[in-house]
Amino acid sequence: MAQRKFDRLTKQIKPDMVAYTQQKLEQGDDFYRDSNSLVYGQYDKVDPERLEAMVQDLKKQYLLFFMRSFFLMFFFFVIHHQQGRRKEAQSQGRGSQRRRRLHQRQQQAVQQVNLARI
Numbered sequence: 001m002a003q004r005k006f007d008r009l010t011k012q013i014k015p016d017m018v019a020y021t022q023q024k025l026e027q028g029d030d031f032y033r034d035s036n037s038l039v040y041g042q043y044d045k046v047d048p049e050r051l052e053a054m055v056q057d058l059k060k061q062y063l064l065f066f067m068r069s070f071f072l073m074f075f076f077f078v079i080h081h082q083q084g085r086r087k088e089a090q091s092q093g094r095g096s097q098r099r100r101r102l103h104q105r106q107q108q109a110v111q112q113v114n115l116a117r118i
Contacts, residue, residue: 030042
């Protein structure tokens with residue numbers, strides 16, 4: 001699932017090739033830095049609009065994750081609760097049937113005793 005999500009999110013990325021080539025022309029040899037480069041942080045300015053779009057996307061992903069996990073927890077709680085009530089009802093049903101049969105036997109025994117007295 002993580003791979004599918006990654007693929008879906010990377011397909012949504014639309015690179016700005018005009019800005020890319022413009023940066024490449026402005027920076028020249030510094031565009032491809034190596035370990036000996038001293039231009040760290042000089043060209044790395046992030047566009048506030050793109051940063052805000054990334055923050056909004058992360059919030060949306062978090063909200064979807066939270067909603068899905070809450071739904072699953074609620075769903076499993078309901079299923080577990082229903083199964084517990086079903087088992088409880090079945091056990092009570094068996095007990096009440098047993099009680100009814102016992103009561104019927106006691107009633108029959110009482111009737112037999114009463115008939116024997118007559």
